[in-house]
Amino acid sequence: MKIEQIYTGCLAHGAYYIVSENEAAIIDPLREVKPYLDRLEKDNVTLKYIFETHFHADFVSGHLDLSKKTGAKIVYGPTAVPNFEATIAEDNQIFEIGKVKIKVLHTPGHTMESSTFLLIDENGKETAMFTGDTLFLGDVGRPDLAQKATNLSKEDLAGILYESLQTKIIPLDDNITIYPGHGAGSACGKNMQKETVDILGNQKKTNYALNQPDKDSFIREVLDGLTAPPKYFGMNAAMNKGGYESFDSVMNKGLHPVSVEEFEKIAGDSEALILDTRNAAEFHKGYIPNSINIGLKGDFAPWVGAMIVDVKHPILLVSDEGTEEEVITRLSRVGFDNVIGYLKGGFDAWKKLNKETDEIKRISPAEFAEQFSEEAKIIDVRKLTEYSAEHIDNAYNKPLDFISDWISTIDNSEHFFLHCAGGYRSMIAASILNSHGIRNFTEVEGGFNGIKKTEKLPISDFVCQSKTV
Known part of the structure; x- marks a missing residue:
């Protein structure tokens, strides 16, 4: 028997590959299925089952493409109603893979089919447990995502989750290995540990959600501090339930080089979003006007999902040469399938033809310290939890996640400084502000991490001494 955790850090997602004898199973695969097909070919085994722990909201699963390419059956737990052929298991039903068995435990609460x-x-x-979003390391799956689909309140769902944990998981042996669906950084929970594998006994000791004295306490603690889920979650869940375009088609359509002249025409004649x-x-040194910057070398896909409202919106790419395939792959993981082409030669090709460009004014932390005054307006786009821990005195906290809510409150006649933790999120914010005609600001390179090193600015760790929006 072999169990392999296939962990994708940018999504904080764990898929699982299980082999026994000449058969295999895959749990919660990502959108692109070639890595799984390569493993099957290398091990010379047949994929028998694709197990889905639930209808995922934070990524588009590869279950449909993988089933079509291998003939493997897709398996969901009780109450799932997908719009495609699948096996809907009964509670406690057994599936055999080689000499091992998979037992389905219906654990609703995160979603009702979970x-x-x-x-x-x-x-x-009983050796290992693949918990999906029911049980994480240090946390449990948030119970506020399935409210619209079930007509249940988040309190109702949290109570159902409590019963699932108490009756199905906690009674199991402490030595069972826990393989969760996500790790730290996922928006599907709020308190996940950095580790990605643990034993159940340790979680019984360290997981706050498993240590509540009663259901009411569990509901209160699990719901406390939850922020609004990313806007793309509902669209991804719908794709996982209803079906989607094959990954191969998405790649063939998006991997289309566009000349500078054609790119300019498409951008002018359509509503396509230019994603740099x-x-x-x-x-910041130069970009095509109205481009939105979300850097590939970061939490790219989740931020695309958070910043771009509609997964069907047409997208034109400006990327470093050679990265286009990776960009399209990572976009497809969160359902953004409508890439209509990429700028051939990248931004350099645009610049060489003396086309119009724009730029973001950026300064170093040392320059910021020199320009700082008590009257300076500062916008900190980090999360509230980061801001609460430490921030520049009198800075406004306007998290990037909610920029669509606060952008209309900005007074463009008043200069402000813009920063995040390291410069990634503040540049996303800067590009969005510029695209809305808000230009009277200066972004700080290196963000708060760099600012602190100057040791010249007043730092506070009390929210009440500053301002939030």
Whole structure:
């Protein structure tokens, strides 16, 4: 028997590849299926089942493409109603893979179809558990995502999740290995540990959600501090449930080089969004007007999902040469399938033809310290939790996640400084502000991490001494 965790850091996502004898199973695959097909070919095994723990909201699964390419059956837990052929398991149903077995445990609460898959080894021992978004390391799946689909309140769903944990998971042996669907950094939870594998006994000791004295306490603690989910979550869940265009078609359509002249025409004649995926250090020096910068070398896909409202919006890419395929792949993971082409030769080709360009005014932390005064207006786009821990005195906290809510409050006649933690998020914000005609600001390179090193600015760790929006 072999169990492999295939972890994708930019999505904080764990897929699982299980082999016994000449058969295999894959749990919660990502959109692009070639890595799984390569493993199957290398091991000379047949994929028998594709297990889905639930209808995922934070990424588009590869279940449909993988099933079409291998003939493997897609398996969901009880109550799932997909719009494609799938096996809907009963609670406690057993599936055999070689000499091992997978037992389906229906564990609703995160979503109503959510299920946990319990692995029983060749000797009949319950060995490992693939918990999806029911149980994370240090946390549980947020119970506020399935409200519209179920007509249940988040309190109702949290109570259902409590019962699932108490009756299905906590009674199991402490030595069972926990393989969660996500790790730290995922928006599907709020308190996840950095580790990606643990044993159940340790989670019983360290996971706050498993240590609540009663259901009411569990509901209160699990719901406390939850922020609004990213806007693309609902669209991804709908794609996972209803079906989607094949990844191969998405790649063939998007991997289309466009000349400068054609790019300019398409951008002018359509509503296509120009997405520039270069790093902030290059982007700020020059870019095509109205481009939005979300750097590929960062939490690219989640920020695309958070910043671009509609997954169907047509997208034109400006990327470093040679990265276009990776960009399209990572966009497809969160459902953005409508890339209609990329600028051939990248921004350099645009610049060589003396086309119009724009830029972001950026200064170093040392320059910021020199220009700082008590009257200076500062906008900090980090999350509230980061801001609460430490921030520049009197800075406004306007998290990037909610820029569509606060951008209309900006007074363009008053200069302000803009920063995040390291410069990635503030450049996203800067590009969006510029595209809305807000230009009277200066972005700080290196963000708060660089600002602190100057040791010249007043720093506070009390929210009440500053301002939030």
